Amino acid sequence: MSFFTSLSGLQAAQTDMSTISHNLANVSTNGFKRSTTQFADVIASTASTNPTNVIGSGTVVKSVRQQFSQGGFTQSTSALDVAVSGEGFFVVKSPDASGNGVAYTRNGSFLVDSNRNVVDAQGNRLQVYPVDGSGAVVATGLGSTINLQLPQTSGTPVATENVNLSLNLNANSTVPTAAFDRFDPSTYNHSTQTTIFDPSGNAMTLTTYFVRTSAPSSSDPTSSWEAYSFVGDKQLSADADPAAGTPITMTFDSTGAMTAPTGPTTFAGFLPAGSTVDQVLTVDFGNATTQVYKPFNVDTATQDGAPVGQLEGVTIAEDGTVRASFSNGDTQSLGKVVLASFSNPTGLRQLGSSTWSASGLSGDPRLGEPGTQGFGGLMAGAIERSNVDITEELVGLIAAQRAFQANAKALDTASQISQTIFNIRS
Structure with a gap:
């Protein structure tokens, strides 16, 4: 024995x-x-x-x-690295077609896969509660969780229709002796560039060249200019013939106040590159455009087009709210991170890779939001160590x-x- x-x-x-x-x-x-x-x-x-x-x-x-x-924390530079400070496990689902394999982890080192899902190193997808536009949770429960997926763009593109320019043309400018050629700076006096957008939200550059055509004299105190407008390599026409390339004629009185044009100028429609629809552009120099004895200066340049916003950054708040910011200034709430707790966590079944699954010994998971109902808060830019x-x-x-x-x-x-x-x- x-x-x-x-x-x-x-x-x-x-x-x-x-x-x-x-x-x-x-x-x-x-x-x-x-x-x-x-x-x-x-x-x-x-x-x-x-x-x-x-x-x-x-x-x-x-x-x-x-x-x-609780393990210690390591600081991270990734916005998708997050740690639970207190009770709770992240909920992840397997990437298979069914997506029914649910696992729980304390390893908050996440990345983005080829489908823009936020996943762990094994490809399991981080689960969040769906939210409305204000960030409020609209559905709870394990069956209501969704994969956290980062959108690539935000907003609807708007084609530019109106451009407003307020500027000063230098009254000391001389009349060029050669015919206008945009590739020859000696044939024009000033130029300015404005970013506009086509119907798909693609950025284009509207370049306007200002050429003085007459200077004041003893018999005629007025001055005149011509404004040639180009979108890329395409010259716009201020009359109905798009092929004419007619410039806008600008006149000023002896005080430097603009007397023409008296209102917005609408160009003939042009076809942006890659587009199938003509775009009509209107330019308004307004009442603030002058010709006085000071250097050329653009006071304001605005347009009414808008691009599609490109994803620029993601943040995870302490309460689990995930927000994305875009290049057009939009912000969007993508969801709220779900945490799970168990009455007997020692009964969880180990799956490896710092993940666990529920068992009869652990009991069913209790889901909640970070910082509520006894769940810990989240620390963005940190990872929990062993x-x-x-x-x-x-x-x-x-x-x-x-x-x-x-x-x-x-x-x-x-x-x-x-x-x-x-x-x-x-």
């Missing part, structure tokens, strides 16, 4: 060393939770056995219990080694006793 008693001690010590070795191997694994080995003694007795003479039969491993204490304490594990490893050696010595002693008995009989 002593052989099997010592053997049970050897096996228990070996299990303890294996558990500690697993902990030490994952000291740098994000979101890892250490385990401890729980032992129980083995007693075989009956009601008729004298309780003062009962000898145990060794030990058994009762359980390998996970310890879900909760393994190297010093504690090494001390435990020494103790397990001593236990193994002691049981091995007891086994050796039992063997020597048996050998002695065999020698007596011979």
Whole structure:
């Protein structure tokens, strides 16, 4: 019997060393939770056995219990790295077609896959509650969660129809001697560029060249200019013939006030590159455009077009709200991160890669929002490290080694006793 008693001690010590070795191997694994080995003694007795003479039969491993204490935090530069400060697990779903495989993790190191889903290193998709435009949750429960997916664009493109320019043309400018050529700066006096948009929201450049055509004289104190407008390489026409390339004629009185045009000028329609619909553009120099003795200057330049916003950044708030910002100034709430807790987290089934699944021992998950109902808050730009304490594990490893050696010595002693008995009989 002593052989099997010592053997049970050897096996228990070996299990303890294996558990500690697993902990030490994952000291740098994000979101890892250490385990401890729980032992129980083995007693075989009956009601008729004298309780003062009962000898145990060794030990058994009762359980390998996970310890879900908080790990430390590592700062990160990724906006999608997030840690739970307090109770709760991130909810992730497998990337297969059904998407029914639900797992739970404390490793908040997330990235974006080719379909713009936010996923962990195994491709499991982070789950969030759907929200409305104000960021309020509109549905709860595990069946209502959705994959967190980053949109590439935001908004609806608007083609530019009206451009407003207020500027000053230098009254000291001379009349060029050569015919206008936009590639020859000596043939025009000033130029300005304005960004406009086609019907698809693509940016184009409206370039306007100003050419002085007459200067004041003793008989005529007025001045005149011509404004040539180009969108890319296409010259716009201020009359009904789009091929004429007619410029806008601008006149000023002796005080420098603009006398013509008296209102907006609508160009003949032109076809933007890659578009199938003509775009009609109107330019208005307004009442603030002047010609005085100071350098050329554009006071205001506005237009009414709008591009489609491109994704520029993502933020995760402490309450789990995920917001995306776009190049056109739009912001959009994408969802609210879901957290799960369990009445008995030590009963969770380990899946590897710092993920767990629910079991009959853990109970069903309780879902909620970060910072509410006992759930911890989120820390963006941080990752939870392993909760393994190297010093504690090494001390435990020494103790397990001593236990193994002691049981091995007891086994050796039992063997020597048996050998002695065999020698007596011979």
